[in-house]
Amino acid sequence: DGGITQSPKYLFRKEGQNVTLSCEQNLNHDAMYWYRQDPGQGLRLIYYSQIVNDFQKGDIAEGYSVSREKKESFPLTVTSAQKNPTAFYLCASSIFPGSNQPQHFGDGTRLSIL
């Protein structure tokens, strides 16, 4: 079954700690995206990647980092510089880059501060 797999489902971060959220897709999609969702707010774009070995900052990239070494993988690191990391993190992908392409989401990772 093709899809987008995010892990872990729940993650807890200690003060000063970096944590990495995994996102893997087997849809052969070129583009991948990371969003953050806070209660009562829409999805906000953190980073996106249109092709392997390339990625761009979204609207709220500060305190986050990504890599795209393989087409199927787009991990997100939440660094200690992100002072308010508690949120629902969603990874998405689309077959081609561009805003006219439907994006499909993984099941998400909930990150909380210990």
Add this chain to the structure above:
Amino acid sequence: QKEVEQNSGPLSVPEGAIASLNCTYSDRGSQSFFWYRQYSGKSPELIMFIYSNGDKEDGRFTAQLNKASQYVSLLIRDSQPSDSATYLCAVGGRDTGFQKLVFGTGTRLLVSP
């Protein structure tokens, strides 16, 4: 003005009625419009997309786009309690270089039996 605006609701409709969800956007260069359904605690699920003015139907769902008035709507016919969820509108357009989607905050729909 927010780029993509939705009434947060809740919009309450009885089972079997038509639910009408609206979304307005500010970027006149917008070309792609998506509706996602998000159940509480879950990730968004794509249900419809539309690119051209007019209506697009898929089962009980109809998306309506009016670019001149800058709004897009989602109609759900024969609403069921299982349709109770938050519906997110997403728009892609010129303001983001046609690279990114801008999401509204969503409208919560409640369908009562």
